[in-house]
Amino acid sequence: MLKRIASLMLCALLLVGCDKPGDAPSFPSHAIDMTWRYADADFRLTDTNGRPRTMADFRDKVTILFFGYTHCPEVCPTTLADLSQVMRQLGADADRVQVLFVTLDPARDTPELLAKFVPSFDPRFLGLYGGSEATARAAQAFGVNYEKQPGAGGDYTLDHTDGSYLIGLGGKPVLLSRYGQRTELLVEDIRLLLGAAQKKE
Numbered sequence: 001m002l003k004r005i006a007s008l009m010l011c012a013l014l015l016v017g018c019d020k021p022g023d024a025p026s027f028p029s030h031a032i033d034m035t036w037r038y039a040d041a042d043f044r045l046t047d048t049n050g051r052p053r054t055m056a057d058f059r060d061k062v063t064i065l066f067f068g069y070t071h072c073p074e075v076c077p078t079t080l081a082d083l084s085q086v087m088r089q090l091g092a093d094a095d096r097v098q099v100l101f102v103t104l105d106p107a108r109d110t111p112e113l114l115a116k117f118v119p120s121f122d123p124r125f126l127g128l129y130g131g132s133e134a135t136a137r138a139a140q141a142f143g144v145n146y147e148k149q150p151g152a153g154g155d156y157t158l159d160h161t162d163g164s165y166l167i168g169l170g171g172k173p174v175l176l177s178r179y180g181q182r183t184e185l186l187v188e189d190i191r192l193l194l195g196a197a198q199k200k201e
Contacts, residue, residue: 029173029175030185030186030188030189031175031177031181031186031189032175033174033175034165034174034176035172035173035175038142038143038174039171040171041055041174042056042141043055043102043128043130043134043137043142044138045102045134045135046128046129047126047128048112048115048118048126048127048129053128055167055171058098058100059169059170061096061097062096062097062098062166062167062168062190062193062194063097063098063099063100063165063166063167064097064098064099064165064166064190065102065164065165066079066080066083066099066100066101066164066165067102067103067104067138067139067144067146067160068104068160069103069104069105069108069109069158069160070103070105070108070109070113070114071105071108071109071157072157072158075179077121078179078180079179080099080101080118080125081121082180082181083099083121083122083186084121084122085183086183086186087099089183089184090187090190090191093190093191093194094124097190098126099122099124101126101128102128102139103127103128103129103135104135104139104144104146104160106129106130106132106135107132109127109129111127114127114128114129115127143161144160145159145160145161146159146160146161147159147160162179163176163177164176164179164181166186166189166190167193168193175189175193
């Protein structure tokens with residue numbers, strides 16, 4: 001399993017390292033500017049209240065988008081816990097930020113389970129789900145890889161890309177932040193995005 005996770009992480013790093021030819025970094029962030037690749041990325045999913053959602057619903061806020069699953073043993077709960085600290089550190093600015101958790105495991109992550117799991121880290125966090133095809137399309141749109149790994153007794157885990165997307169007002173810029181990024185650096189990047197949003201207003 002560790003080899004498979006390392007392989008997925010290597011693929012993500014190789015993808016991130018492939019800047020668009022001739023382009024210089026366009027945003028002074030700690031995360032990597034991937035706007036050229038994901039500015040038009042979208043999804044069609046459902047929130048835990050049964051409301052259909054797309055990226056357009058969140059264009060008036062800085063959005064943090066993370067793909068994972070509730071049975072994840074480490075990466076997903078750690079990321080959500082870190083993001084809850086980020087929201088606290090943002091203070092009043094957190095009202096202009098939306099964290100979205102997209103499940104990669106719709107077979108087990110029912111709306112009821114997501115409605116309990118995701119807001120347990122912060123009541124403002126929102127869980128999103130879809131059928132297997134909608135999930136695959138959403139993951140593909142953002143370059144997220146995931147693979148089921150069988151376990152004992154019919155159980156399974158998912159190896160998956162573990163970065164978080166920080167998306168500015170109106171869907172731009174799109175930054176990719178690595179797993180385990182220090183919370184203070186995430187806060188700095190989000191404040192940059194909020195500042196860029198204020199300049200547009």
